[in-house]
Amino acid sequence: MKMLNRLMLMAALAAPAMAQDQRPLLIPAAAFSASAPRDAAAQAALLAKADAALALKPPSVLDKSMTPASGDKHDFLSFGPYWWPNPSKPDGLPYIRRDGERNPAIADGSDSAAFSRVCSSVETLGLAFWITRDERYAAKAAALVRVFFLDAKTRMNPNFQHAQAIPGVSAGRGIGLIEARWLIHLNEGLALLAPAKSWTATDRREMRDWLESFYTWLRTSANGRDEQAERNNHGSWYDAQTAHLALVLGRKEDAKAILQEGLKRRVAAHIEPDGSQPHELARTRSLDYAIFNLEALMLCAQLADHVGLDWWNFATVDGRSLHAALAFLAPFADPRKTWPKRDVYAADRGRLIPLLAQFLRHRDDASLRRIYDAFAVAGPVDSHERLFGDLQLPRR
Numbered sequence: 001m002k003m004l005n006r007l008m009l010m011a012a013l014a015a016p017a018m019a020q021d022q023r024p025l026l027i028p029a030a031a032f033s034a035s036a037p038r039d040a041a042a043q044a045a046l047l048a049k050a051d052a053a054l055a056l057k058p059p060s061v062l063d064k065s066m067t068p069a070s071g072d073k074h075d076f077l078s079f080g081p082y083w084w085p086n087p088s089k090p091d092g093l094p095y096i097r098r099d100g101e102r103n104p105a106i107a108d109g110s111d112s113a114a115f116s117r118v119c120s121s122v123e124t125l126g127l128a129f130w131i132t133r134d135e136r137y138a139a140k141a142a143a144l145v146r147v148f149f150l151d152a153k154t155r156m157n158p159n160f161q162h163a164q165a166i167p168g169v170s171a172g173r174g175i176g177l178i179e180a181r182w183l184i185h186l187n188e189g190l191a192l193l194a195p196a197k198s199w200t201a202t203d204r205r206e207m208r209d210w211l212e213s214f215y216t217w218l219r220t221s222a223n224g225r226d227e228q229a230e231r232n233n234h235g236s237w238y239d240a241q242t243a244h245l246a247l248v249l250g251r252k253e254d255a256k257a258i259l260q261e262g263l264k265r266r267v268a269a270h271i272e273p274d275g276s277q278p279h280e281l282a283r284t285r286s287l288d289y290a291i292f293n294l295e296a297l298m299l300c301a302q303l304a305d306h307v308g309l310d311w312w313n314f315a316t317v318d319g320r321s322l323h324a325a326l327a328f329l330a331p332f333a334d335p336r337k338t339w340p341k342r343d344v345y346a347a348d349r350g351r352l353i354p355l356l357a358q359f360l361r362h363r364d365d366a367s368l369r370r371i372y373d374a375f376a377v378a379g380p381v382d383s384h385e386r387l388f389g390d391l392q393l394p395r396r
Helices: 002-013 040-053 112-132 135-150 174-192 201-220 222-228 233-248 252-270 286-307 322-333 349-362 366-378
Strands: 077-079 162-165
Touching: 040 112, 077 112, 112 135, 112 174, 135 174, 135 201, 162 174, 174 201, 174 222, 174 233, 201 222, 201 233, 222 233, 233 252, 233 286, 252 286, 286 322, 286 349, 322 349, 322 366, 349 366
Parallel strands: 077 162
Antiparallel strands: none
């Protein structure tokens, strides 16, 4: 098997570069050159995940044991993660909120785990197919998508109306749309399947129809409008996933309008001049949420590159910017540095490494580069930055 993987990797290096209109939106164009460097450890980790995904039984929204308030099991259903049974009530209703304390029972009977597993697996399988051109990976990705999104008997309806419901309180909320961000991973993976025989023209047409319907719901529904109006990481992720989907669907002007407004609505309004993010720092998992919000904003910056907007160098007169937010958090990539708040859970500080790599690819900064150079090995082994050989960024 190891020899087979090595042969596949050698074949991939000789494969023709991917056409521009087939590329994912979040992988640097240079990565699609046949001469682009590869990180062997990252590729091995990716292929191990892809091989595991080959054994995954395609899940469906019909698998869940509970039914949404709509009465239609084809509707996505999830529950708010920080809501718990009320101990003062015999039936536990209505549930009460305990911020930052995830209820382990919230996945029971819902679609959360299956939805994220399908979307992340399609991205993993897409990457594995692109690297190896092994049609098994493409065929598996296509099978997962057909069952979850396309087959009339098993498909999910294109809405998140019942996302993050709260027993005894709400049948579904706008902030549940944050779980739909997994569609970014799905669509990045599908873009990599463009040359595959297993992902057919019919599949692509039907998937586009589903995405068009979901996009309309996302932009026009009451829950969608509620999420757009959120002032913290929810609003940032709404912009990120909506702009990404707009670009996937060829709605470039929509994406540009979302991202232009985002500079004012997300960066200027929610990052302080010192780089702090007050809405995230107020949480009981403050470092985790500050990184999470910055991940969304960095994703918006990458998407803005596709519509001629520069988020990387944007700054208000008083210094509110992505650079300020990253400079505020970057020192905590050092695991020895104490975070000033006592959070209920420790954050994964390695998530700062891909953010540093993304920023430094667009704009050099000596202090951020020193931090990156010191702690890059702590980043996720199968991140895009490692997978496509960006650990050693070019000096400027």
